[in-house]
Amino acid sequence: MRYDPAQLTALTAIVRHGSFDLAAARLGVTPSAVSQRIRALEEQAGTALVVRSQPCEATRAGMVLVRHAENVALLEAQVTAHLGASGNDTEQPVIRLAVNADSLATWLVPALSKVPDVIWDLVIDDQDHAADWLRRGEVSAAVSGNPGPVPGCDSTKLGSMRYVATASPAYMTRWFPDGLTREALRVAPLMAFNAKDRLQHRWITHATGERLSPPTHRIASTHAFVDAALAGIGWGMNPEPLVRSHLQSGNLLPLAPDMPLDVPLYWQASRQMAPALKPLNRAIRDATATRLQQIIT
Helix, strand or coil, X not given: CCXXXXXXXXXXXXXXXXXXXXXXXXXXXXXXXXXXXXXXXXXXXXXXXXXXXXXXXXXXXXXXXXXXXXXXHHHHHHHHHHCCCCCCCCCCCEEEEEECHHHHHHHHHHHHCCCCCCEXXXXXXXXXXXXXXXXXXXXXXXXXXXXXXXXXXXXXXXXXXXXXXXXXXXXXXXXXXXXXXXHHHHHCCEEECCCCCCHHHHHHHHHHCCCCCCCEEECCCHHHHHHHHXXXXXXXXXXXXXXXXXXXXXXXXXXXXXXXXXXXXXXXXXXXXXXXXXXXXXXXXXXXXXXXXXXXX
């Protein structure tokens, strides 16, 4: 099935800018023209593509078409670059990625900075769930904790993110006066990013051999996670690069100095989009080569 490029552009503009009016202004047409294009596209697709809310959002089918349009734009931008033609009169292509917050806070931004003339659309999700976005066709690549490639994608080892169970000295004095014990871990409040974050529980099981369910703060921010540990709110698994200086200064203490948790990460990228994603794939590999622990197999 062939889709009208103008209709796809209208759909993408609505999703990116949040309304028909803003999409019309961006495209230099009237809101009525944008509405007509979307109605025609929805009739062709046989389903609703836009949730007409504030802001407007794509339906599942709509997002698939948005991803298709963005992939085509990315491939066309690559062809333009190879031909040496100027692309200044066209919009910069969008690359949508699923990444975990800790990668974004530690090594991903330097990698993205090496790929110019691209608009980034980052979906933040746990590394154990990022591949689901690829399966649904909603992103072009993902930082995943799963080594097995998603159908239609290539999987590359990146390395392991090292986490350290950390807490403030005052917290350790209050909750672990007799050291790290099962009884203390059972009642000491911990921190989790969200309901998907199981790192703390994995570490507890590794340390004790038991599955415990301590009281849990939910703090959905990597940097606030560190700040909360410093403030004595709870203990949590923090990326070692982010807490290295705090551990050296003594502002944070490891719950168990010889028990880090290394979480393997993999780069899963669309095979169909491989030529257009080549600069990004290279930048990701270069950035992680020096910032992640080597995966030993």
